Amino acid sequence: MEKRVTFNERTLPYVLVAPQIIVTLVFFFWPSGQMVWQSVLLEDAFGGNSRFVWFDNFVHLFEDSAYFASVRLTLVFSALVASLGLAVSLLLAVMADRVIRGAGAYKTFLVWPYAVAPAVAGVLWGFLFNPSVGIVAWLLYAIGIDFNYVSNGNQAFLLVVFAAVWSQVSYNFLFFLAGLQSIPRSLIEAAAIDGAGPGRRFWDIVFPLLSPTGFFLLVINIIYAFFQTFGIVGSLTQGGPGQATNILVWKVYNDGFRGQDLGGSAAQSVILMAVVVLLTFVQFRFIERRVHY
Amino acid sequence: MVENRPVVTFLSHFVLIVGLIIVAFPVWMTFVASTHDQATMLRSPVPLLPGPYLLDNYRQVLFEGFGRGFSDTPTWLTLMNSLIMALGVAVGKIAISIISAFAIVYFRFPFRMIFFWAIFVTLMLPVEVRIVPTYGVVARLGMLDSYSGLIIPVIASATATFLFRQFFLSVPDELTEAARVDGASPMRFFRDILLPMSRTSIAALFVIQFIYGWNQYLWPLLITTKESFYTVVMAVSRQATAVDATPSWNLLMAMAMLAMLPPVLVVVFMQRQFVRGLVETEK
Numbered sequence: 001m002e003k004r005v006t007f008n009e010r011t012l013p014y015v016l017v018a019p020q021i022i023v024t025l026v027f028f029f030w031p032s033g034q035m036v037w038q039s040v041l042l043e044d045a046f047g048g049n050s051r052f053v054w055f056d057n058f059v060h061l062f063e064d065s066a067y068f069a070s071v072r073l074t075l076v077f078s079a080l081v082a083s084l085g086l087a088v089s090l091l092l093a094v095m096a097d098r099v100i101r102g103a104g105a106y107k108t109f110l111v112w113p114y115a116v117a118p119a120v121a122g123v124l125w126g127f128l129f130n131p132s133v134g135i136v137a138w139l140l141y142a143i144g145i146d147f148n149y150v151s152n153g154n155q156a157f158l159l160v161v162f163a164a165v166w167s168q169v170s171y172n173f174l175f176f177l178a179g180l181q182s183i184p185r186s187l188i189e190a191a192a193i194d195g196a197g198p199g200r201r202f203w204d205i206v207f208p209l210l211s212p213t214g215f216f217l218l219v220i221n222i223i224y225a226f227f228q229t230f231g232i233v234g235s236l237t238q239g240g241p242g243q244a245t246n247i248l249v250w251k252v253y254n255d256g257f258r259g260q261d262l263g264g265s266a267a268q269s270v271i272l273m274a275v276v277v278l279l280t281f282v283q284f285r286f287i288e289r290r291v292h293y
Numbered sequence: 294m295v296e297n298r299p300v301v302t303f304l305s306h307f308v309l310i311v312g313l314i315i316v317a318f319p320v321w322m323t324f325v326a327s328t329h330d331q332a333t334m335l336r337s338p339v340p341l342l343p344g345p346y347l348l349d350n351y352r353q354v355l356f357e358g359f360g361r362g363f364s365d366t367p368t369w370l371t372l373m374n375s376l377i378m379a380l381g382v383a384v385g386k387i388a389i390s391i392i393s394a395f396a397i398v399y400f401r402f403p404f405r406m407i408f409f410w411a412i413f414v415t416l417m418l419p420v421e422v423r424i425v426p427t428y429g430v431v432a433r434l435g436m437l438d439s440y441s442g443l444i445i446p447v448i449a450s451a452t453a454t455f456l457f458r459q460f461f462l463s464v465p466d467e468l469t470e471a472a473r474v475d476g477a478s479p480m481r482f483f484r485d486i487l488l489p490m491s492r493t494s495i496a497a498l499f500v501i502q503f504i505y506g507w508n509q510y511l512w513p514l515l516i517t518t519k520e521s522f523y524t525v526v527m528a529v530s531r532q533a534t535a536v537d538a539t540p541s542w543n544l545l546m547a548m549a550m551l552a553m554l555p556p557v558l559v560v561v562f563m564q565r566q567f568v569r570g571l572v573e574t575e576k
Binding site for chain 2: 003004005006007009010012013014016017019020021023024025026027028029030031032034035038088091092095096098099102106107108109110111112113114115116117118119120121122123124125126127128132133134135138139166169170171174175178198223227228230231234235238249252253256257262265266269272273276280
């Protein structure tokens with residue numbers, strides 16, 4: 001889409017785009033270019049010397065079983081976060097859409113977790129499940145479950161999933177609620193007159209009409225689980241115990257900053273970049289479809 | 294609702310209330326922990342109701358930090374840094390994107406589409422992914438441990454530019470024509486017509502970007518080494534990973550409450566702008 005009426009100026013438009021273009025060039029293109037360049041270099045441990053190694057970093061990565069473990073972990077993680085997060089928030093949104101009394105209050109109380117930083121959410125959940133002082137850990141112990149996320153890898157993983165879902169529920173809830181409220185009442189009333197109960201109406205009318213929102217949220221949630229859960233991992237488990245919560249985005253940071261393996265870390269970033277490009281592409285394709293829906 | 298089914302209505306309320314309790318529980322426990330003294334918080338099980346040490350704990354973290362030589366940074370300082378960063382990110386992002394969107398929509402000039410795509414591709418690479426090389430660039434520019442280093446690298450993003458572009462495209466051409474007939478310069482048109490019309494979009498974006506800036510974690514963690522530049526979110530996280538060594542849960546949780554409070558208040562009191570911003574920036 002283009003404007004029919006425009007202004008004629010020679011230099012002004014360049015002045016206006018300059019700040020954003022400069023910031024983008026310096027803090028986006030320069031580092032991204034370096035990242036791609038670094039992914040084909042091998043730097044020795046003391047810095048300074050580096051040599052061009054073609055795709056050795058990628059080959060190393062693909063031969064590394066730890067990397068595949070992290071890939072598998074991230075896939076399971078994002079599948080769990082996305083499915084749990086979507087299911088819980090859809091349930092809450094459908095219920096909030098039904099009730100008349102108190103709908104506004106429910107909404108207010110369900111949206112604010114969005115404002116809690118993932119890193120802080122990690123701290124809160126770590127406190128609840130802390131093996132020595134956590135109240136939930138204490139309750140679990142009382143019913144015979146020894147929950148210790150500091151030493152048990154599976155439990156640590158589960159806890160990160162919970163915290164991640166908790167952080168994302170309000171976002172999903174808002175979009176589902178908006179989607180539900182845009183469904184024409186007349187359709188639902190017509191179905192009710194024809195004798196369809198609430199369950200039938202949900203599966204035959206609401207659910208199909210909500211599927212574009214659901215699909216959009218699915219992509220957003222996968223992106224969220226892949227990248228924005230960094231803060232949760234950072235303040236809850238730091239990738240451990242062992243490799244139990246070492247998801248890809250944490251591994252990039254950990255290998256690059258703590259392990260000083262710049263080439264390997266850059267190669268991982270390039271692969272992650274491919275994932276984002278793919279997901280963004282899927283999302284844009286979908287939005288185009290939604291327009292024609 | 295189309296028909297009256299008391300059982301289903303009851304069930305809806307029940308599910309919502311259970312949901313609310315689960316959502317609020319971690320924050321409630323955090324608040325409770327921030328109102329007890331250290332000894333109480335180390336006895337298992339921890340209390341479920343608030344205690345009498347609220348003022349003491351908050352005063353200590355706000356003005357003295359954790360003490361015991363562990364971290365003496367007072368939390369008011371980290372809150373201040375977070376505020377500067379959040380405002381800087383929100384204002385900076387809005388400022389640079391509204392003028393670049395104005396240029397891209399209202400002018401025809403060579404390389405216009407190249408600029409547009411250059412901005413567009415920043416969507417492709419979240420800051421978490423390009424963190425290592427970005428750190429290198431910022432270090433080379435000597436921007437470590439500075440507010441400009443905290444703010445400027447984070448404001449390179451396309452979402453705000455898109456939002457304004459979308460909005461400007463919906464502004465009727467008649468307004469532009471009228472302004473031109475009256476002899477208004479482009480900047481006059483921008484200031485007197487476009488800017489006032491964009492008020493609601495700006496407010497919505499501001500809320501979203503303020504929260505985004507406040508909640509940054511990885512970036513401040515990397516580029517600040519001096520405690521005087523720590524932001525509150527990273528300070529909480531740093532303390533949390535060391536809390537088993539010096540178990541001041543009451544102080545840590547008071548700090549966590551302070552870290553959550555400003556963005557939560559923004560969301561609660563500016564809910565309409567918040568919802569609008571959330572929905573619009575994702576289009």
